[in-house]
Amino acid sequence: MPNGRPVHDLAARPLAGTLPTASPGAPAMRARIGTKTSAAAVQRELEPFRADRAPSELGRDHPLNRLAMLAKAAAWLAVAASAAAMAAALGTAERSGWGIPMLCAALVAELVLLMLFALARRLRREHVLRLIASGRARLPVEEIAREAQRLVTPAHLAGLAERLDRALDDALRWHQLPVATRPPPGITLLCGFAPEVRAITGQLRAGQSALPGVALLELLLAGGYGSALYACDQDLLREHLGRIRHLICPATPPDGGHHHG
Helix, strand or coil: CHHHCCHHHHHHHHHHCCCCCCCCCHHHHHHHHHHHHHHHHHHHHHHHHCCCCHHHHHCCCCHHHHHHHHHHHHHHHHHHHHHHHHHHHHHHHCCCCCHHHHHHHHHHHHHHHHHHHHHHHHHHHHHHHHHHHCCCCCCCCHHHHHHHHHHCCHHHHHHHHHHHHHHHHHHHCHHHCCHHHCCCHHHHHHHHHHHHHHHHHHHHHHCCCCHHHHHHHHHHHHCHHHCHHHCCCHHHHHHHHHHHHHHHCCCCCCHHHCCCC
8 A cells, every 4th residue: 555545546547647646766757657658658559449430330240340349458458557567666666565576467467468459459450451452441440541541652652662672682682692681482482473573563663553452462561471472382472463463453464374383
């Protein structure tokens, strides 16, 4: 019961945006600043989920809605864990026996919850990209509209083109790269799809790319080393790049019937 206040009172106050004044020790002050920053960050991250029309447009059982509920729960539990860490920091500053164990437990819980929150946000974004790739960008859902606007900005299109060009360059120069810097060897299959890659990047830099294709390319590149670019599966890579090229530049014939070996 630091400073004569019950611990639950200290844990509740940060949710209202007002933090209790800690003892003048530096650890308590750092905990106060950290808690305030964490709460503000979570509130900013929750903005896309407020007044969401996704349930009415997609149905409450859609993965987009379930992930939104998971993200909300993880975010608010992380705020509660942060408040508990604040109370524990005050207890530690006043040399209370429960302070350090509670602080460690609260910090671990907060870390796990923030990781869960980040995972839910990432998966939710992937579902948004799939909806856009399937031609549903005009759904009146705020997050879909916001993502669609971001995808077609000139800077983002140029960034996607640069990333795809870099992947092709890694594929072409794979044997010349230092061993420690080489991507997985599956990237070398991209050498056989250089025409598709150059057609896609040229369309991206021209700023005339169709939105569904940009969303699909974003999904492909977002996978990192776990994406189809590195999967050592030529048929899968052909399918992905062929579909992306068709969606991004639908008027361009696919190499006049050229086949990759």
